[in-house]
Amino acid sequence: MSTLLVKNIHTLVTMDETRQEIRQGALLIRDNVIERVGKTEELPQTADEVLDLRDRHIVMPGLVNTHHHFFQVLTRVVPSAQNGTLFEWLKALFPIWRRLTAEEVYISAQMAAAELILSGCTTASDHLYLFPNDCTLDEEIRAIQKIGLRFHASRGSISVGESQGGLPPDSLVEKEANILKDSQRLIEQYHDNSRHSMLRITLAPCSPFSVSRDLMRESAALARSYPGVRLHTHLAENKSDVEYSLVNFGLIPGDYAESVDWLGEDVWHAHCVRLSDDSIIKFGKTGTGVAHCPCSNMRLASGIAPIRKMRDRGVPVGLGVDGSASNDTGNLLQEARTAFLVARVRDCDAAAMTAREILEIATLGGARVLGRNDIGSLAPGMSADFITINCDRPQLAGAHDLVAALIFCQVDSVDYSFINGKKVVDRGRLTTVELETLVEKTNRTAHRMLI
Numbered sequence: 001m002s003t004l005l006v007k008n009i010h011t012l013v014t015m016d017e018t019r020q021e022i023r024q025g026a027l028l029i030r031d032n033v034i035e036r037v038g039k040t041e042e043l044p045q046t047a048d049e050v051l052d053l054r055d056r057h058i059v060m061p062g063l064v065n066t067h068h069h070f071f072q073v074l075t076r077v078v079p080s081a082q083n084g085t086l087f088e089w090l091k092a093l094f095p096i097w098r099r100l101t102a103e104e105v106y107i108s109a110q111m112a113a114a115e116l117i118l119s120g121c122t123t124a125s126d127h128l129y130l131f132p133n134d135c136t137l138d139e140e141i142r143a144i145q146k147i148g149l150r151f152h153a154s155r156g157s158i159s160v161g162e163s164q165g166g167l168p169p170d171s172l173v174e175k176e177a178n179i180l181k182d183s184q185r186l187i188e189q190y191h192d193n194s195r196h197s198m199l200r201i202t203l204a205p206c207s208p209f210s211v212s213r214d215l216m217r218e219s220a221a222l223a224r225s226y227p228g229v230r231l232h233t234h235l236a237e238n239k240s241d242v243e244y245s246l247v248n249f250g251l252i253p254g255d256y257a258e259s260v261d262w263l264g265e266d267v268w269h270a271h272c273v274r275l276s277d278d279s280i281i282k283f284g285k286t287g288t289g290v291a292h293c294p295c296s297n298m299r300l301a302s303g304i305a306p307i308r309k310m311r312d313r314g315v316p317v318g319l320g321v322d323g324s325a326s327n328d329t330g331n332l333l334q335e336a337r338t339a340f341l342v343a344r345v346r347d348c349d350a351a352a353m354t355a356r357e358i359l360e361i362a363t364l365g366g367a368r369v370l371g372r373n374d375i376g377s378l379a380p381g382m383s384a385d386f387i388t389i390n391c392d393r394p395q396l397a398g399a400h401d402l403v404a405a406l407i408f409c410q411v412d413s414v415d416y417s418f419i420n421g422k423k424v425v426d427r428g429r430l431t432t433v434e435l436e437t438l439v440e441k442t443n444r445t446a447h448r449m450l451i
Helices: 070-075 086-097 102-118 137-147 176-190 213-223 239-249 253-259 277-286 294-299 307-312 332-347 355-369 402-408 435-449
Strands: 003-013 021-030 033-039 049-052 057-061 063-065 121-128 150-157 199-205 230-235 267-271 289-292 317-319 386-390 416-419 422-426
Touching (some): 003 386, 057 402, 063 317, 063 355, 070 102, 070 121, 102 121, 102 137, 137 150, 137 176, 176 199, 277 307, 289 355, 317 332, 332 355
Parallel strands (some): 121 150, 230 267, 289 317
Antiparallel strands (some): 003 021, 386 416
């Protein structure tokens, strides 16, 4: 048993039930769990490790990333994919992604995770849906376990190629029996549904335009035969996505999801930019979640998801940076600020979204979307996942409300990050991998992908 005391916090943003913000705050952590929260003067002054923040740092729960494609780090800003819409962008990149190998899955996962962690993320879900050559989800899991990110690994899949009316090339298609068999293997080998778990498995057929209805239904049945295994896919991302659903299924995307039993508290969908009002109501009533990815949606000109309306209807909403080839970054603090700004622009209403509400979406919102009640807030019994941001940085100079300034101002990195009670960022530097070496490996690997 070991203890960590974090004291003299300028402002401790707890995100607890009362959204308490504590001046001169402190945290006492035992192993990987928060034991006490309060003012510095109220807590013990000694521990095995003491981090004195000298009234210079805001401390808040770690951010939760609910949608990503780690492998896309290797294809950022590819010239042929810079100016297309979603379907055009995919068609430009699929031929490159066919070259993906297990080694590249490992390297890209660590690079994506490093970028997320440095920008305040402590829990992430990734959606790996391509398995050419020797690729497996195991490589991604191994990479993330080494870097120390709390991880929800999504076993994605593609089963309908061009010859069957789908969008992906046939060379990336897997047989559905093999997909389900591997999905079951991964659940039984890796899924940990215990409190404070560092690794859970999600089943995630890629999208309505790349898998069959049968695979959607069978994946749902398989996931629901195990405790805590959730379901994830892309839905209603842009107009073409809606048109595909109408032409091929005779249904708008929300009704399609309902027809294959993909509504419920154990399901979350990425994007939902073009979700109908009726579908938003159904999502709210069933507790179906949404991963909001504003940077990618703007980059691909898909539109802006109506998250104000979703929140008002009770839809669980979290943030996602989406793939690093459609964002083209993986900075979760930046994503939060963008979500805040575009919500106001979308509704032409400067009161449509507050800074503190976006912080809530980025923490508690993401936790709910991922089905977690042990992360997203700083309170006794919660996982020891938290970040600190030094207030004495140029971007915050002159700010009168430092908590809101985390969103209003351009803050893009953290000074300390603790995940599961372990220090993974120390004074702005990763402690679990050598970042310079990882960047070099990523650049070499990315170059090979285009040769």
